[in-house]
Amino acid sequence: MLNVYFAIAANRVIVDSITNQVSIIDLFEQLKTSAFPVLVPKLTLLFYVSRDKGDPDTKDLAVVCKLNEAEIFKVDVKVDFKGEDSTRVVLGVDGLTLKEHGVLRAFLMDQDQSLGVLDLAVVQHAKA
Secondary structure: OOEEEEEEEEEEEEEOOOOOOEEEEEEOOEEEEOOOOEEEEEEEEEEEEEOOOOOOOEEEEEEEEEEOOEEEEEEEEEEEOOOOOEEEEEEEEEEEEEOOOEEEEEEEEEOOEEEEEEEEEEEEOOOO
């Protein structure tokens, strides 16, 4: 069975091609805006996924993003463990428009089963 150990949202996630180390740039703890709708120019989602022995080396999954209960987008992703017990799913989103405050939830899905979720508060702060 696949398992998501953690998920983060950041402006950028860089995977070094030589060392395979991950750099997370401008981590998002929440999204703040003074007005809606708001355009998030760049959002990168990172899911760290592990598998059990006997699980296939590749798997077709999906990333589903919702704002409150409304689905914003769904993207199919092919996960390739390349013989390892864990891997990363990195998804860059450019130009995401959020129409209201609430909770942005990014799910890594195996058909109808959620493997893990990232919750990110979307808040409106008072104007000065």
